[in-house]
Each structure stands twice: as structure tokens, then as C-alpha cells.
Amino acid sequence: xxxxxxxxxxxxxxxxxxxxxxxxxxxxxxxxxxxxxxxxxxxxxxxxxxxxxxxxxxxxxxxxxxxxxxxxxxxxxxxxxxxxxxxxxxxxxxxxxxxxxxxxxxxxxxxxxxxxxxxxxxxxxxxxxxxxxxxxxxxxxxxxxxxxxxxxxxxxxxxxxxxxxxxxxxx
Amino acid sequence: xxxxxxxxxxxxxxxxxxxxxxxxxxxxxxxxxxxxxxxxxxxxxxxxxxxxxxxxxxxxxxxxxxxxxxxxxxxxxxxxxxxxxxxxxxxxxxxxxxxxxxxxxxxxxxxxxxxxxxxxxxxxxxxxxxxxxxxxxxxxxxxxxxxxxxxxxxxxxxxxxxxxxxxxxxxxxxxxxxxxxxxxxxxxxxxxxxxxxxxxxxxxxxxxxxxxxxxxxxxxxxxxxxxxxxxxxxxxxxxxxxxxxxxxxxxxxxxxxxxxxxxxxxxxxxxxxxxxxxxxxxxxxxxxxxxxxxxxxxxxxxxxxxxxxxxxxxxxxxxxxxxxxxxxxxxxxxxxxxxxxxxxxxxxxxxxxxxxxxxxxxxxxxxxxxxxxxxxxxxxxxxxxxxxxxxxxxxxxx
Numbered sequence: 001x002x003x004x005x006x007x008x009x010x011x012x013x014x015x016x017x018x019x020x021x022x023x024x025x026x027x028x029x030x031x032x033x034x035x036x037x038x039x040x041x042x043x044x045x046x047x048x049x050x051x052x053x054x055x056x057x058x059x060x061x062x063x064x065x066x067x068x069x070x071x072x073x074x075x076x077x078x079x080x081x082x083x084x085x086x087x088x089x090x091x092x093x094x095x096x097x098x099x100x101x102x103x104x105x106x107x108x109x110x111x112x113x114x115x116x117x118x119x120x121x122x123x124x125x126x127x128x129x130x131x132x133x134x135x136x137x138x139x140x141x142x143x144x145x146x147x148x149x150x151x152x153x154x155x156x157x158x159x160x161x162x163x164x165x166x167x168x169x170x171x
Numbered sequence: 172x173x174x175x176x177x178x179x180x181x182x183x184x185x186x187x188x189x190x191x192x193x194x195x196x197x198x199x200x201x202x203x204x205x206x207x208x209x210x211x212x213x214x215x216x217x218x219x220x221x222x223x224x225x226x227x228x229x230x231x232x233x234x235x236x237x238x239x240x241x242x243x244x245x246x247x248x249x250x251x252x253x254x255x256x257x258x259x260x261x262x263x264x265x266x267x268x269x270x271x272x273x274x275x276x277x278x279x280x281x282x283x284x285x286x287x288x289x290x291x292x293x294x295x296x297x298x299x300x301x302x303x304x305x306x307x308x309x310x311x312x313x314x315x316x317x318x319x320x321x322x323x324x325x326x327x328x329x330x331x332x333x334x335x336x337x338x339x340x341x342x343x344x345x346x347x348x349x350x351x352x353x354x355x356x357x358x359x360x361x362x363x364x365x366x367x368x369x370x371x372x373x374x375x376x377x378x379x380x381x382x383x384x385x386x387x388x389x390x391x392x393x394x395x396x397x398x399x400x401x402x403x404x405x406x407x408x409x410x411x412x413x414x415x416x417x418x419x420x421x422x423x424x425x426x427x428x429x430x431x432x433x434x435x436x437x438x439x440x441x442x443x444x445x446x447x448x449x450x451x452x453x454x455x456x457x458x459x460x461x462x463x464x465x466x467x468x469x470x471x472x473x474x475x476x477x478x479x480x481x482x483x484x485x486x487x488x489x490x491x492x493x494x495x496x497x498x499x500x501x502x503x504x505x506x507x508x509x510x511x512x513x514x515x516x517x518x519x520x521x522x523x524x525x526x527x528x529x530x531x532x533x534x535x536x537x538x539x540x541x542x543x544x545x546x547x548x549x550x551x552x553x554x555x556x557x558x559x560x561x562x563x564x565x566x567x568x569x
Contacts (some may be wrong), residue, residue, distance in 0.1 A: 006202065006203060006204035006210070006221070007202040007203055007204075009203055009204075009221045009224035009225045009228070010224060010225075010228050010351075010376075010379065012199050012200075012202050012203035012225050012228075013199075013203070013224060013225040013226065013227065013228025013229045013232065014228055014229070014232055014379075015195070015198075015199040015202075016195075016196065016199035016200070016203070016225060016228075016229035016232075017228060017229035017230065017231070017232025017233045017236070018232060018233075018236070019192060019195035019196055019199060020196075020229060020232075020233040021232065021233045021236035021237065021240075022192065022195075023188070023192040024174070024233065024237060024246075024251060025174060025175070025240060025245070025246055026174060026175045026176060026180070026185075026188050027174055027175070027176045027185050027188055027189075027192075028174030028176060028250050028251050028252055029174075029251075029252040030252070031192060031193075031196050031280075033278070033279035033280035033283060034279040034300065034304070037279060037297065037300050037301050037304060038304045040301070041301040041304050041305055042304065042305070042308055045305065045308070056308065056309065056311070057311055057312065058307075058308045058309075058311035059308055062308070071186070073185060073186060073189045074189070075189075076186045076187075076189035076190045076193065077189040077190070077192055077193035077196070078193055078283055079190060079193060080189065080190040080191060080192060080193020080194040080195075080196065080197060081193045081194070081196050081197035081200070081280065081283050081284060081287070082193075082197060082283060082286075082287040083190075083193070083194050083197065083287075084193060084194035084195060084196060084197025084198035084199075084200075084201070085197035085198065085200060085201040085206060085283070085284035085285075085287035085288060086197075086287045086288060087194070087197075087198060088197070088198045088201035088202050088288075089201055089206070089287065089288030089289075092201075092202070094201075094206070094288050095288045095289055096288075096289050097289045097291065098289060098290055098291070099290070099291045099292055100207060100208050100209060100276075100285075100290060100292055101292070102209075110292055111291065111292065111295045113274050113275060113276075114275050114276065114277070114292040114293075114295035114296045114299060115275075115295045115296070115298060115299035115302070116271075116274055116275065116299060117271045117272065117273075117274035117275015117276060117277065117296060117299060118271065118275050118277070118282065118295065118296035118297060118298065118299020118300040118301075118302070118303060119271070119299040119300065119302050119303035119306070120267050120268070120270050120271030120274065120275070120303060121267075121268050121271030121272065121275060121277075121278060121279060121296075121299075121300050121303060122271075122279070122299065122300030122301060122302065122303025122304040122306075122307070123267055123271075123303035123304070123306055123307050124263075124264045124265065124266070124267030124268035124269075124270075124271055124303075125264065125268060125279065125300070125303075125304070126264070126303075126304055126307035126308070127260050127263060127264030127267065127307065127314055127317070127318060128260055128261050128263075128264020128265050128267075128268060129254065129255070129257065129260065129261070129264070130254060131268060131278055131279045131280070132268070132278040132279070132280060132281075133196075133278070133279065133280040134254075135254055135261075136226075137226065137229060137230060138233075138254070139253075139254045140230035140231075140233070140234060140343075141229075141230060141233030141234050141237060142234075142237060142251055142252070142253050142254075142327075143234065143253075143327045143328045143329055143336065143339060143340075144253045144254040144256070144325065144326075144327065144328065145256045145323070145326045145327060145328045145330070145331045146254045146255055146256030146257065146258075146261050146323075146325075146326070147254045148328050149256070149258075149261050149262060149265070150254075150261045150262075150264065150265040150268075151265070152265070153261065153262045153263075153264070153265020153266050153268075153269065154265045154266075154268045154269045154272065154278075155214075155269060156265075156266075156269065157265065157266040157267075157268070157269025157270055157272075158214075158215050158269035158270070158272045158273045159215055159269075160269070161269065161270050161273045161274075162212075162215035162216060162273050165273050165274055166216065168274070168276075169208075169209070169212050169216060169276070170216060
């Protein structure tokens, strides 16, 4: 069976905007994503290497201010994202194991670049205090200056570097 | 009034909200096509601007919604989390993220969506971002200087541009619609297509654009709930027509001494004046802070009567009007100022001449109340002090 076409982008944007608005109205905060990965990743280190944690400033501070991933707002939100995305995938017939890559790119390269890209994004999101969701999107909803300049920096830099990585994506 | 957490919903319950918000978030992202890297990076090569369309529509919708809710007094903007601005870390962090975006083809939220529908590259990206976060944590001392530099606090975009929130909202909405128009043209050019819009689609788009602007115009031209109340408070006609429940110091002292559990004595002067002297049992809600969320309950409850006082009569009357518009509480004002109250009920009031019977009666009445109020203040002083708990050690043999 063929998968269904994607939703009209403006309609999807409207739904996303209303979800964001509802979240702000109920909880006073926006959406996020990288924070959940942070919570899980750093909590595991804290659990596995308590001595190392005590010697590392950032981890120590983290372990003192967090009650573990199961009490983290963003972790539950991202669990929701997995459910919501999976549901949408089932509905539109898009679920299934696959590896999406550019025409000139081998599978190994694609996995390697995905990991490398993730690594840079993860690192950058910590430095920039939030990613596209937490900083840029939610920041725009509440008119945060920091959020909007982070957004401009993300997209500006992506445009600036796009030419050098065109072989990863274009035919 | 929102936000509902933690005033109406507990923090634990907010985790349920988190799950629900996430489901909506994930659903919208996946439906928009954000689970596909090709669709995402299309933005950077000009063949697909879905990201920009979704992103801007969502941002503008949420922004206008936030303004609308706050305009009608449903949402307190002072309590909303605004991302703080650390100039250099935002720019450098953003630049690193942009590089990661174009190499990896995802951002964190979209990679989770991709992984959820079985994309291995999405899962690899999530794995990579965990590594990146750990690297940051481990190498934190290296990043610390730039991470903490130029801390501007939670500044807003409109403040930086020196315009009102609404003016910025108009500007951003206009930019968004222009961007939609031009990116569409670019898409046509890059993918060499000729797009035809059906009549129905054009009508829907035009109504969407109009709705956004009409909402903004309505917010601009209609007074907000706060402005309406402020106007009523200042309006001399309303001040004349309203019936004020007035009490004098003797009546209020009687209430304090005998019915303290049924009343709130509210000092609307500044905290400094309150510190210098205040009535027994009085709490301090400075006039400027009346609208603050923490006091909301005081005015909306109908179990205790509120007694307002200050040293300035018009201030008390304004507070009274304000309180009567806001909630259901029964309100009273003290017609005398705090100084008069202090004189009448100081511990060293002079005993009048024995022959003046009426004055003697007043003296006895006040003296009695002074003693009662002193006992009350003394005995309730410990109410806010921490409770001492005796440690009980369980002793058992083995």
C-alpha cells in the first residue's frame, strides 16, 4: 500500500501552534526535545559513574537539580512525541524499518553522518540552551529574544554550510 | 487564569500534560513530513520549504494566541517561561546546531519522530545527540566562558527593537506571510513546476491571513481586561455610584479582636510603610501588586471579608472598586488612616477624667480590645514559625 501524502504544511503548522499554545496556557512553558535526551543521557552517567559525577562540575550540578528522567517534564513529553509520531505514521502508512539517504550516499556514510550531525546538534543545543523546539519554536511563541536569535543562527548557519554538504543530499 | 500549573494542576499532574502535549507535537511533526530528512533539508537547497511553512505558522499561531489569552485576562504573561538570552552561546550554539542540521538532516524533535516510525537514520541521530550532550557535559570547563558570557536575562524581541508587543506581532506575522509567498515562488522555480491553486484553496488561505490580522487588530483596538478595570477604578462617576461598606477604627478593632478568623485585614500601602507600622493581623498587598497572581485568591474567595486600609483615602477607595470588580469577596474600607488607628489603640492610651462617662466608656471599650488584640498577635505569632518535630527513634532488638 502506498503511504498517504503529507498534510498541508499550514494546517500542520496551525495544529502545532495550537498544541504549543495549549502547553503554554496549561504549564507556562513551551515544548522541547533536546532536554529529554539530556535528561536520559546524563542521568545514566550519574547512575553508572557516581565518582566521576562528583568530580565533574556540570554533572554534579545536574544530579543535584534533577530527580531522574521519570520526573522530568520533557522526558514525558518526548515519550508523547514517540507515541504521536507513531500513531501518525500508522495512520498514513509510513511505519517500517528504513534508512533514508541521498542518491550518492552509502548506508554506512548515512548512519555516520546522522550520528555526527546528532552529535553536533546535541552539543550545540547544550551551548545554546535549547534546540529548534525549545529555543526557536517556543521562543518565537513568547517573543523571546534569545530564542529568536538562536533560530536565526541555526538556519543561517545551515544555509551557509549547505553548499559544502550538497553531495549528501542532492543527486 | 493561566498558566494552570502549579496553581490549579499539581506539578505531578503536569507530567500527564507533558505526555499529551508530546502526542500532539509528535503527531503534527510527523503529519507535516518532518520524519523525512529529505523533506527537512529541502529548506536548505530550495526545493521544499515545508519546514519554514510549518515552523512560521506554528510560531505565529502560538504568539497571537498568547497575546489573545493575555488580553482577555486568561493568561498571566509574567508567569510564562521566557528563554533567557546569553548572546554568544545562543549564536555559537545555534551555528553548531545549523551545521549539525545540514550534516545529520534532522533536529532533535524531528529525529525522535523519524525513529518512532522506524527510520534508522533518525535513531542514529538521537544516539549522536546523546553523545554530543555528554561531550558538552564532560568538556564543560572548556565551554564555560562562552556559555555564561553576555547574560541579558529573559529579554523580549519587541523590547530589543523598541516597539510594543503588538507592533512586533504585526511585523512577524507580515514577515511570515511574505515568506510563504516568496518561498512558494522559489519552490516553483527550483522544481520547475507550475502551481495552480484551486479557488477553494485561495479562499482558505486568504481567510487564514485575514483571521491572523483581524485578531491582532481586535487586540489593538479593544481595551484589555486590565485596562477596563483600571479605567473603572479611575472613573469618578463609578466611584460616586458605588456603595462603599465603610467602617471606622473602633468597628474594625472589634472585628479583629473577636472575628479575626472571618476577616482579612489588608494593608495596601508600600512594604516600607507596612514594616514601620501596621494594624494587628494585617497582611500587606501593595496597591501596585493587587493584580498579582498570588493575591488572586484573596479577592475571589467568599469566606472571609476583606478590610482595606491605607493612609490615602483615594487609594483605599480605588482598591475597593478594584476588588468589587474582580471577585466575590465581601469588602470593607477603613475610613480612617493607619495613624488614627494607632493613636486610638496604642497600649498607652490615656485614661480620661472620671466624670466624663461617655469618654470613659470609649476608653474601656478600646482598652479591652487592645488587650484582646495583643493576645491574638502574640499567640498567632508562632503560626508561621516552623513546627518543631520531636525525633522519635525506633529502638528494637534483633
